[in-house]
Amino acid sequence: MRRFLVKGAAVMAGLMALALAAGPAAAQxxxxxxxxxxxxxxxxxxxxxxxxxxxxxxxxxxxxxxxxxxxxxxxxxxxxxxxxxxxxxxxxxxxxxxxxxxxxxxxxxxxxxxxYSGSAIIVKKGVTGIHSLDDLKGKVVGAGTGSEHTKLVEDYLAAHPGAFEIRYYDGNVTPVLLDLAEGRIDAHVNDPIVARDHAEKLGLPVEATGDLLTKVPxxxxxxxxxxxxxxxxxxxxxxxxxxxxxxxxxxxxxxxxxxxxxx
Incomplete structure (x- = not known):
């Protein structure tokens, strides 16, 4: 028994020596x-x-x-x-x-x-004739406040005054998609990945249309x-x-x- 204790003590001493040699662990x-x-x-x-x-x-x-x-x-x-x-x-x-x-x-x-994310126009499934910002004339477009996707819409409207109406939301995409599915707005601009994920989880009939408007890092x-x-x-x-x-x-x-x- 004593022989095993001595051997164990020697191993422990060796481990302690290695730990000291390695230095203290970096603070997280x-x-x-x-x-x-x-x-x-x-x-x-x-x-x-x-x-x-x-x-x-x-x-x-x-x-x-x-x-x-x-x-x-x-x-x-x-x-x-x-x-x-x-x-x-x-x-x-x-x-x-x-x-x-x-x-x-x-x-x-x-x-x-x-x-790298993109911006796309999101519409209710079954809607035809909307493939670009030019196609939003006379429409109501839902937009998240302060979003880079919204800036695209705002910049377009600044260059084409009165082309369409912007209805702002607080940034949470769910209310926008709900209003889109219910026909209270005609379109929304957002990342198509985000829109698809929310639509699938909520069971909403909305989808991206047309080509990506942007692709940004x-x-x-x-x-x-x-x-x-x-x-x-x-x-x-x-x-x-x-x-x-x-x-x-x-x-x-x-x-x-x-x-x-x-x-």
Whole structure:
């Protein structure tokens, strides 16, 4: 018995020596992430109430590449998403965000896009004759406040005053699609992936029509400060590695049915 105890003690001493030689484990930093939580399949709550979606899972892959980061997600309404970032409520925004000149003056964006989204016209199934913005003359178009998809509609209307009416919604796509299915509006412009996912879950007869109006990259967003710079550098490095090893493409196929990680 004594011989086994001595041997066990020697093994334990060896393990302790290895641990000391390796040095202390790096402290894990908890990073709070603002996300809408109502924008499936990118960020939403599943049937058990757990926050998930493509954007969420991309950052879980980043965690695996950067072990000293731990992401904690903070559901936030779209119309206060950037205000929460500015106020320090969280340090990163993950919500399929595209760049605009105005946003770039206020915030940092990851150098590496993690997805390429598009804008399309969404109509009630069975509707014919709407394939482009030119076909919306005299129609009522539902639009999410502050969305990049809405900016397309607003820019078109600025160039063609009075072409159609815009009816604004708070950013949650569900009420827009419900009104579209009921005929209270004639069209909506959004990511066709998002529209299809919501329509299938709600059993709504709506669909994308015509060609994509745009194809734009999505980025993670940070504050313009030292912490934002440091997080951006770590996340960019991880995204580069995830693209190179195919993990990001695989995740895109899993969540959207296709690889949308390259332009």
């Amino acid at each position: 930093e908890t990073v709070r992430v603002g996300t809408e939580g109502t924008y499936a399949p990118f960020t939403y709550q599943d049937d058990s109430g757990k926050l998930t979606g493509y954007d969420v899972q991309v950052l879980r892959l980043v965690e695996a590449k950067v072990p000293d980061l731990k992401f904690e997600f903070v559901p936030q309404p779209w119309d206060s998403m950037f205000l929460g970032l500015e106020a320090g409520k969280y340090d990163v925004v993950a919500n399929e965000i595209s760049k605009t000149p105005e946003r770039e003056t206020k915030y940092l964006f990851s150098d590496v896009p993690y997805f 999505a980025y993670f967003v940070f504050r313009q400060d030292a912490k934002g710079q440091a997080l951006k550098a770590k996340i960019d490095a991880a995204l580069t590695a995830l693209k190179a090893d195919g993990s990001l493409a695989k995740l895109s196929v899993q969540w959207t049915g296709k690889d949308y990680t390259n332009g």
